[in-house]
Amino acid sequence: MNALLRARYRLTLAPGEDAGLRARQLAREQTVEIPEGVVAPEVEARALGRVEGVEPLGGGRFLATVAFPLAATGGELTQLLNVLWGNVSLWSGVRLESVAWPPELLARFGGPARGAAGLRALSGAEPGRALLATALKPLGLSVRELARRAAEGALGGVDLVKDDHGLADQEWAPFRERVLACQEHVARANRATGGATLYAPNLTGPVDRLAERLETLAEAGCRAALVAPMLLGLDAVRGLAESAGVALLAHPSFAGPLAGGDRGLAPELLFGDLFRLAGADAVIFPNAAGRFPYTLEDCLALEARLAAPMGALRPAALMLGGGIDAAKLESWIPRYGPDTIYLIGGSLYARGAVREAVRELAGVVRRVAPRGAA
Amino acid sequence: MNALLRARYRLTLAPGEDAGLRARQLAREQTVEIPEGVVAPEVEARALGRVEGVEPLGGGRFLATVAFPLAATGGELTQLLNVLWGNVSLWSGVRLESVAWPPELLARFGGPARGAAGLRALSGAEPGRALLATALKPLGLSVRELARRAAEGALGGVDLVKDDHGLADQEWAPFRERVLACQEHVARANRATGGATLYAPNLTGPVDRLAERLETLAEAGCRAALVAPMLLGLDAVRGLAESAGVALLAHPSFAGPLAGGDRGLAPELLFGDLFRLAGADAVIFPNAAGRFPYTLEDCLALEARLAAPMGALRPAALMLGGGIDAAKLESWIPRYGPDTIYLIGGSLYARGAVREAVRELAGVVRRVAPRGAA
Numbered sequence A, B: 001m002n003a004l005l006r007a008r009y010r011l012t013l014a015p016g017e018d019a020g021l022r023a024r025q026l027a028r029e030q031t032v033e034i035p036e037g038v039v040a041p042e043v044e045a046r047a048l049g050r051v052e053g054v055e056p057l058g059g060g061r062f063l064a065t066v067a068f069p070l071a072a073t074g075g076e077l078t079q080l081l082n083v084l085w086g087n088v089s090l091w092s093g094v095r096l097e098s099v100a101w102p103p104e105l106l107a108r109f110g111g112p113a114r115g116a117a118g119l120r121a122l123s124g125a126e127p128g129r130a131l132l133a134t135a136l137k138p139l140g141l142s143v144r145e146l147a148r149r150a151a152e153g154a155l156g157g158v159d160l161v162k163d164d165h166g167l168a169d170q171e172w173a174p175f176r177e178r179v180l181a182c183q184e185h186v187a188r189a190n191r192a193t194g195g196a197t198l199y200a201p202n203l204t205g206p207v208d209r210l211a212e213r214l215e216t217l218a219e220a221g222c223r224a225a226l227v228a229p230m231l232l233g234l235d236a237v238r239g240l241a242e243s244a245g246v247a248l249l250a251h252p253s254f255a256g257p258l259a260g261g262d263r264g265l266a267p268e269l270l271f272g273d274l275f276r277l278a279g280a281d282a283v284i285f286p287n288a289a290g291r292f293p294y295t296l297e298d299c300l301a302l303e304a305r306l307a308a309p310m311g312a313l314r315p316a317a318l319m320l321g322g323g324i325d326a327a328k329l330e331s332w333i334p335r336y337g338p339d340t341i342y343l344i345g346g347s348l349y350a351r352g353a354v355r356e357a358v359r360e361l362a363g364v365v366r367r368v369a370p371r372g373a374a
Helices: A019-029 A040-046 A075-085 A113-121 A144-157 A175-193 A207-220 A234-243 A268-279 A295-306 A328-336 A354-367 B018-028 B039-045 B077-085 B114-122 B144-158 B174-194 B207-220 B234-242 B268-276 B296-307 B326-335 B356-365
Strands: A004-012 A049-056 A061-069 A094-100 A133-138 A162-164 A198-200 A224-227 A246-248 A282-286 A315-323 A340-343 B002-010 B050-058 B062-067 B096-100 B130-134 B160-163 B198-200 B222-229 B247-250 B282-286 B317-321 B339-341
Touching: A004 A019, A004 A049, A004 A075, A019 A049, A019 A061, A019 B282, A075 A094, A075 A234, A075 A268, A094 A268, A113 A133, A113 A198, A113 A246, A113 A315, A133 A144, A133 A315, A133 A354, A133 B356, A144 A162, A144 A175, A144 A354, A144 B018, A144 B062, A162 A175, A162 A224, A175 A198, A175 A207, A198 A224, A198 A246, A207 A234, A207 B234, A224 A234, A234 A246, A234 A268, A234 B207, A268 A282, A268 A295, A282 A295, A295 A315, A328 A340, A328 A354, B002 B018, B002 B050, B002 B077, B018 B050, B018 B062, B018 B130, B077 B096, B077 B234, B077 B268, B096 B268, B114 B130, B114 B198, B114 B247, B114 B317, B130 B144, B130 B317, B130 B356, B144 B174, B144 B356, B160 B174, B174 B198, B174 B207, B198 B222, B207 B234, B222 B234, B234 B247, B234 B268, B247 B268, B268 B282, B268 B296, B282 B296, B296 B317, B326 B339
Parallel strands: A133 A162, A133 A340, A162 A198, A224 A246, A246 A282, A282 A315, A315 A340, B130 B160, B130 B339, B160 B198, B222 B247, B247 B282, B282 B317, B317 B339
Antiparallel strands: A004 A061, A004 A094, A049 A061, B002 B062, B002 B096, B050 B062
């Protein structure tokens, strides 16, 4: 592996700080992590990151391009994260903006096992239209009530029903009982409608119970699952994508401060490139104008990264949630491409009759053309 | 589980925002995540978080106390993190300050399998004195060179030699070969000195290779390992603490933006309470005045949380690193308690003869009394 891994960092410096020096310190921190001159030159020659350029952005900000020896990653996701954002995550004023992914590295990762197209096929949605999803919630409902909601969604023609990320193994609706009942209700509804609504239970849970929970998913016949990469670990998601046999919807729980701001990763890098590299078939992100402070620009940047060429990795779908008002679905669809999944939860349940509300929205995704659709 | 899980959040609001309303929105977001009035009152009664108080802190800041039904966590670490810091991690201006841990919850977690006292016993360090550690680095050295450094450290009388967090399975020093060689060199040095220097290889790596790597550790006779909880997942660390049979040193890689600032967790909560709950026997943190922007106050707050009463959980050791100048070790020891491990890397290697440099520092930790020592 003589290839280079190039990353761009935005440095926000105090007046008088030297951007070139800071960039060289960063390249050192992320690799040999030892003062200059302490180690033999041939070791630095093979292991040290190199600053390739530093451009001023104005306002005390600079964009530094650092080339790391790809061999420093050992081809492992955990160590790749260390090289890109390990120790400098603890610095102030450093933001990882983008990474140029070397083909040699991408070839080591399978990425999404199904991707946006695979999810569409699994849910039986016609090509060229947006997809509709609902969330089973709230926490506190019984298995019976959740299963009934799942069935109503499927009967209404939703493409995908997912567990709320807060449904785990609580006494109110234990994991195994919930998964079996919800999948059975969705399957029965599918038989009645001729549809193929997908049910995605929340798989996020104790690492030593994942195998048992995957068996429950297989027993139930689930073809998708929800995972929270920052709770399970990104590499655990990679492991699941390679072996679990279900499509993975990745939830941004716990990740907020890691993305955005002067210190962190660019949101489209974390939720886009990295979640996709780990194997997310869809990435859940709060839509603009909902309950979360993200803009349309943030969402479009993420959408672009999920679809951008990335070696042989499949494009992943953007699943927009976080308080999309059912009444405004129609106005959102033309702003995003067809591989967008609209996750409508609270505002749907607020309408009362779930099946009818879903049917109306299922009509909207079939009728309104996404951006760029023919 | 009718107990309550109380958490305190610091809200930073824009002028005119209503702190009470924001706190109620937070309690709802973290539990039922559905608008008021949509679900039956008995479901909200059992599942919804409740705001118990909101106090102004001045400057647009407020401290909100929220009581969550403990049952919402299902007793699982992943879901506990969801309840405390899942979706609100995506909000602006919310910082999780502290958690009052219910005994019922703590009883479900083993915490550190050995803790600070166990680590001291494993390394043969006398009670009442600080511990000394070195890091094997840099990345890029061969197995032979790393093993020689490990032996020099042990011969010099260091208590603990750890892999740099960037040593993974690179071609320069493959995991298995490195671990076997370094442990063998340390063991041989221990036989020569009568000491018990611990060697802690970096276990962080692909989840599907952890079992194989643990076998290598067992084969080598290692009694400690380095893990990066934000790369492996906190729950993976919990799983390792319960079953791996080695003491765990937790590294803060990747975690920076999650801790501190107006948006994030208080550093002493993330690296203190949560790392300890997950089972870290020692927590690595950058000392004040090193290469990282943390203060003595930050370090002391973390030290306090690692030692504070927390059910039956063992106290964990604070391992200070991040550029401690060997020449200043003597001045740091009286500022921290005896369960502190000083990790000295770069400045030690800069001194040239490792064994002699370590011997001098090993003399310092034996001679200088920690804070509060008799």
